[in-house]
Amino acid sequence: MIVDCALYRAGARIERPQDLSEALDAARARGDTFLWLGLYQPTPEELDLVARELKLHPLAVEDAIKAHQRPKLEQYEDSLFCVVKTLLYRKENTQLETGEVALFLGDGFAVTVRHGEANPLHDVRLRMEQQERDVLRHGPASVLYAVCDAIVDTYGEIVAEIEQDLEELEAAVFAPHRKNQAERIYLLKREVLEFRRAAVPLLSPMRQLAEGHVPGVAKGTRPFFRDVNDHLQRVVEAVESFDRLLGDILSANLAQVSVRQNDDLRKISAWVAIIAVPTMVAGIYGMNFEHMPELKLQYGYPLVLLLMLTVCAALYRWFKRSGWL
Amino acid sequence: MIVDCALYRAGARIERPQDLSEALDAARARGDTFLWLGLYQPTPEELDLVARELKLHPLAVEDAIKAHQRPKLEQYEDSLFCVVKTLLYRKENTQLETGEVALFLGDGFAVTVRHGEANPLHDVRLRMEQQERDVLRHGPASVLYAVCDAIVDTYGEIVAEIEQDLEELEAAVFAPHRKNQAERIYLLKREVLEFRRAAVPLLSPMRQLAEGHVPGVAKGTRPFFRDVNDHLQRVVEAVESFDRLLGDILSANLAQVSVRQNDDLRKISAWVAIIAVPTMVAGIYGMNFEHMPELKLQYGYPLVLLLMLTVCAALYRWFKRSGWL
Amino acid sequence: MIVDCALYRAGARIERPQDLSEALDAARARGDTFLWLGLYQPTPEELDLVARELKLHPLAVEDAIKAHQRPKLEQYEDSLFCVVKTLLYRKENTQLETGEVALFLGDGFAVTVRHGEANPLHDVRLRMEQQERDVLRHGPASVLYAVCDAIVDTYGEIVAEIEQDLEELEAAVFAPHRKNQAERIYLLKREVLEFRRAAVPLLSPMRQLAEGHVPGVAKGTRPFFRDVNDHLQRVVEAVESFDRLLGDILSANLAQVSVRQNDDLRKISAWVAIIAVPTMVAGIYGMNFEHMPELKLQYGYPLVLLLMLTVCAALYRWFKRSGWL
Amino acid sequence: MIVDCALYRAGARIERPQDLSEALDAARARGDTFLWLGLYQPTPEELDLVARELKLHPLAVEDAIKAHQRPKLEQYEDSLFCVVKTLLYRKENTQLETGEVALFLGDGFAVTVRHGEANPLHDVRLRMEQQERDVLRHGPASVLYAVCDAIVDTYGEIVAEIEQDLEELEAAVFAPHRKNQAERIYLLKREVLEFRRAAVPLLSPMRQLAEGHVPGVAKGTRPFFRDVNDHLQRVVEAVESFDRLLGDILSANLAQVSVRQNDDLRKISAWVAIIAVPTMVAGIYGMNFEHMPELKLQYGYPLVLLLMLTVCAALYRWFKRSGWL
Amino acid sequence: MIVDCALYRAGARIERPQDLSEALDAARARGDTFLWLGLYQPTPEELDLVARELKLHPLAVEDAIKAHQRPKLEQYEDSLFCVVKTLLYRKENTQLETGEVALFLGDGFAVTVRHGEANPLHDVRLRMEQQERDVLRHGPASVLYAVCDAIVDTYGEIVAEIEQDLEELEAAVFAPHRKNQAERIYLLKREVLEFRRAAVPLLSPMRQLAEGHVPGVAKGTRPFFRDVNDHLQRVVEAVESFDRLLGDILSANLAQVSVRQNDDLRKISAWVAIIAVPTMVAGIYGMNFEHMPELKLQYGYPLVLLLMLTVCAALYRWFKRSGWL
Numbered sequence A, B, C, D, E: 001m002i003v004d005c006a007l008y009r010a011g012a013r014i015e016r017p018q019d020l021s022e023a024l025d026a027a028r029a030r031g032d033t034f035l036w037l038g039l040y041q042p043t044p045e046e047l048d049l050v051a052r053e054l055k056l057h058p059l060a061v062e063d064a065i066k067a068h069q070r071p072k073l074e075q076y077e078d079s080l081f082c083v084v085k086t087l088l089y090r091k092e093n094t095q096l097e098t099g100e101v102a103l104f105l106g107d108g109f110a111v112t113v114r115h116g117e118a119n120p121l122h123d124v125r126l127r128m129e130q131q132e133r134d135v136l137r138h139g140p141a142s143v144l145y146a147v148c149d150a151i152v153d154t155y156g157e158i159v160a161e162i163e164q165d166l167e168e169l170e171a172a173v174f175a176p177h178r179k180n181q182a183e184r185i186y187l188l189k190r191e192v193l194e195f196r197r198a199a200v201p202l203l204s205p206m207r208q209l210a211e212g213h214v215p216g217v218a219k220g221t222r223p224f225f226r227d228v229n230d231h232l233q234r235v236v237e238a239v240e241s242f243d244r245l246l247g248d249i250l251s252a253n254l255a256q257v258s259v260r261q262n263d264d265l266r267k268i269s270a271w272v273a274i275i276a277v278p279t280m281v282a283g284i285y286g287m288n289f290e291h292m293p294e295l296k297l298q299y300g301y302p303l304v305l306l307l308m309l310t311v312c313a314a315l316y317r318w319f320k321r322s323g324w325l
Helices: A020-030 A044-054 A058-065 A121-131 A140-174 A182-210 A219-285 A300-322 B020-030 B044-054 B058-065 B121-131 B140-173 B182-210 B219-285 B300-322 C020-030 C044-054 C058-065 C121-131 C140-174 C182-210 C219-285 C300-322 D020-030 D044-054 D058-065 D121-131 D140-173 D182-210 D219-285 D300-322 E020-030 E044-054 E058-065 E121-131 E140-173 E182-210 E219-285 E300-322
Strands: A002-009 A012-015 A033-040 A072-075 A079-090 A095-106 A109-115 B002-009 B012-015 B033-040 B072-075 B079-090 B095-106 B109-115 C002-009 C012-015 C033-040 C072-075 C079-090 C095-106 C109-115 D002-009 D012-015 D033-040 D072-075 D079-090 D095-106 D109-115 E002-009 E012-015 E033-040 E072-075 E079-090 E095-106 E109-115
Touching (some): A020 A033, A033 A044, A044 A058, A058 A095, A095 A140, A140 A219, A219 C182, A219 C219, B002 B121, B033 B044, B079 B182, B095 B182, B121 B140, B182 B219, C095 C182, C121 C140, C219 E058, D002 D020, D002 D121, D020 D033, D020 D044, D033 D044, D044 D058, D044 D109, D079 D140, D095 D182, D140 D219, D219 D300, E020 E033, E033 E121, E044 E109, E072 E182, E079 E140, E079 E182, E121 E140, E219 E300
Parallel strands (some): A033 A109, C033 C109
Antiparallel strands (some): A002 A012, A002 A033, A079 A095, B002 B012, B079 B095, B095 B109, C095 C109, D072 D079, D079 D095, E002 E033
16 A cells, blocks of 8 residues: 655655656656655565566565565665564563564665554654655655664664563562562563564664664664664663563562461461471370379369460460461 | 486576486586585485586585584585575474485585485476476575575474474473473473574574675575575574573463462462361360369250361361461 | 853962853863863753754763763764763662763863762862862863772772672571571672672773773873772772672571571470370370379379489480480 | 504505604605694693604694693694594583594694593594595595594583483473472583583584695595585584573473472372361350350250261362362 | 882892982893883872882873772783782682782883782792793783783692582582582582682783783783683683582572482381371270171281281381382
């Protein structure tokens, strides 16, 4: 589906072209103009049409149709192909949904192909048109910047959400009335690894862009990509430290849970031990010996009851002091 | 065993040659023609025959006869030798069977030597002949591409199967009526390490091919190898994250199992503690003191039974609230 | 908020300029003079004013307003931008507070922008003016050195404090009357990871400065930056070893706690076992058989009591020797 | 002790020289001849004699006398010094014995100095003389190849033996009547680390030889060293994966053992709980109340016995269904 | 404190100079002479005096006064500054004490500054003067070699001692009457990390020296530094493997201890279960039913006692076979 298509000249949107091929020729003739074509989950036919007009490389086009690529930046003879993973964090079930945006940059054009629900690019386009016209002047590479910037920003938001989840987990693990959090910890860790697989392979392309080593990307955009690279590095460092913390919290959870459970078991056993003592005393005075002088005492019964109570109280106090109760 | 042998000219299969040596001379004379010879677990004699005709290096030939090589790409003076591990995943017993394909590429010829059951190359040849003639035009290197592509594709399928196994394992570990899954987790981890040993050493040869640094491989095949390299990298990233997840799930499993077992033990102990109380009371009224006024009461017995029941009920409620039952 | 602003010539403070722009022109004209402007959590307007006078790059200015950057060193055409994290360790709640200092260095000026409570730069300025005039002679880069040196020194102090915390933790974990320290260990580990994220990314900029590879930084300052780099490396090595030790102590804590708890449980169970024996004996002599000769013995009762005592004493001694009590 | 000493010309053994110095001069004069001297745990005096004749570097000689060097390849002005660790695996007590072979290669001579029981070099020499004369043609470097090849082959055999040990361990850990295998696992892991320390440092010298970067080693031997390098890499990969698997199996063993033990404890506790119920019932009917109508029933006693049996059977069934028995 | 000061010419000690400055001039004039000055924990004043005479760099001097530097090798314009950590292992309390030696090397002089108790350099000097005159000929760099060699030798001795400690630990962990060794393991691991921090940063300077890349160090000393580098690498490999083994033994210890404790608990519980059975039987025959025919049997009592014994014996045998006792 073609979402939007427009020509940009010197940072300003000028028109929605009728014919792709003519528009491209016009853009190329002037030099300060480029075409930005936005597609959303296009059918192979739709993309083929565009690819033929813009002479995109067939392997890149194939990658743009099939989602599930890894993040990458590839240079073809006369164009650049870039894949970035988009992420959507569903907090209610600790689920990270991945989509992706594929970009083609070439002489006078930028094509964005989006898969999945995350990161609608319409907002990105609007923000560029309205607030960042200076950036748009840098040509097609500014589209690459805008898209990467928007996606890495959502990475940053997900980092914040996971940070919050992690804090909740910590509170739950160390709460006095704690439950076994192993499942929640594991699920979060799995999503963090998923996050890692989306973010880490993007580091190398982004560094290349930030260092200005990519032909076809205007030198003037370097500081912008450096900015994105910076954010991405912060994201990756955060993800790495989540990974390590979740490993540690899994150990801490095991310690907490087993401590709690042993506490319970110890307390129950201690009560059983306390009750065993009067039971034994009662057993003794239940014996049928003919000569048991205590049995004939007027106050034998209440005295024995008192004895039982005293022993139980003493045991209780002792166990309390030993930390067994 | 010679499986198939054919001459290819400009992407099309032209004939099955009678004589290897003549066919090779003819192929070399024309330049746009090459010979593709496919062997399956050849005897040393069969391979020696071929090696003498094509002047293959003896050490490479030895490696192609003995299976159990590690994946590698070696350059000899006038030929290229490549070993790739093939994998077959038997889900029913979580077993990964490895085989291997050895390839010789030289001026005007490509020889494939397959060991093990996985990845029959006949299908690869058919697909090339029918669907990918454009690729076949690139000469012997296209055979290397076709084989690597097919094998790395099966890697991708195994990744998907292991992913499914892992999800089943997760469900089993966190199920309410769980059993100890340590053995299943360990076995899967062992196979993942086996997978790793097949896939990781292939990264370096594939990157060399993708970057076009290998003499004797036509430059035009670079984008194809880049594609395979890309898939291989995704496979390796998936395998690495399986490795880490399996480590975590082993910990989570231990937590789950020990929690479950302690739950059971605590419940049993709590029941023992509840029963101990009426036993003690019964013991008390079983004592043989002469002066025990309660024993003479008309309703002493039912009252004591009621007392026992009340105490047990109170204990039950208390234990329930404490989370001990 | 502008904290301080002064011109320095040949290592000595000469005046507080009225007008930034004039002062800068004067400084540039002489060559051995530079302006040091210190800001504390400036409003965007304040910083914009300064940025316009000194022609700072807008992206760098944006980074200096928003805190939460990662440590970095960026070269713009005619200026240098550096971000360093400041740390403040609150021992009472094992909390590491992070702030940051952003620095702009250019021809004839140095601007420091501080966020957060840690590391007031006023003291740094005073110390430079009073004790390190020789360093101040090296121009704006000496300000970068002074700030980095002061911040890395506080890193070193925090390392010492964490070392002390770690020793307390060790003492607590291995104390005879120990409690579960998992929470304290985990919290300390989290802060160590936070520390890591502040210190490790600074390694690369500091090495660049120490090796003299940064244009606009006088060669004469190299030994000073080498000194800071050295301290930073020691800090990072210490942090890495804290990280590893905390992982080990988490395991050791689990071992200690579970050993302690099992000790308790075993002792309680042993007491229950001891008491069960006289209870059984009492039960036997409570049986109502008509022919039980012992019951008629004159000293049957005291003999049985003696038997019970003897058996209990023997069991106690046996359990003691087995290490069960 | 001098084990053997011979001159080789064009791949064939020609004579056992009487005088080392003369033989060496003769060998150097012809060019296609070299001397191979084999020593076994020589005394310092023996080695000094040889060293003086062949002008070996004193530091290398010292290293060759003292065993316990790390694997290395050192270039002296006119000679090459190489140390390789030999390994002998004693399966009966999971013990890895290390020895070492030191080699001196120079113009017209090769000296091998063996320490320890493993890898007698006499067989290596015989195999070279009988089967690999083509290799021997390459001069002294062929001795280095032959020794490294033989030693790395024993590495491969030890890998196979450890693989078998590991499978036995896995079977033992996951067997139904399992015992704690922690000690066996740990001991095997220690030997694997020992193996690692012998094999990993050899990687770098072997790669240098395989890439032909070592002066004094004939280019023609490159494919041979590439072969050894290949085997060594497979050994190292296997060792690394043993290391990881042993870590995992240590965790799995802990899980298995603690599960087994908790099973036992739970079953015993469940039986105690079952027995506690008829004991309580008996206690109730052992009370001495005057008015207990059941006591006077004709069939009270058998009815109560029946009640006890029924309750026990019901509990047994319930516990069985709960998985407690 | 100045420990010793002497001039060396062509490997021989010639005199103890009265005046530092004159001696240095004399040494420089001849070329084959150098001054070796040894200091032990000098006061700042003492070192300043020396520094002024020899024109040492103030930052290096500051580092030499304050101990607690990390190992490093720094090149100043006309001198070399090196810091090496010395270690002293106190086996009785598993404590590693660190000191350090700082060295200044320049044209015609070598200054050693020692802190801490370990590695007195007097012995090093004596050994050089008496046994290694050939090495001393190489000028000031020979002092650097001698000091590094002596220190790395003590590293090697500590490796041997830790190896022995580790073996004792292993024996203790796997002994039949084992105690919890977590504390000892942890303490040893902490010292191993301390060792690591002393040894690992020395690798890079030592490799530079071994490769002859350091100006001011005579080429002829390369083999000597290569020897030290070799020993250092062996030390570091040993330390790394201690680190890993200690992690594994911590896990093994947890397994051993928890197995032992569960064994005890299971045995106690089994005894309780056995005793519960005769108690129940006694309870039954203690019931007060009017019609209990067994009670009137002549041999009822001994028969019941026999029954109890038989049941207990049967249970004992069963538990023994199940491995519960």
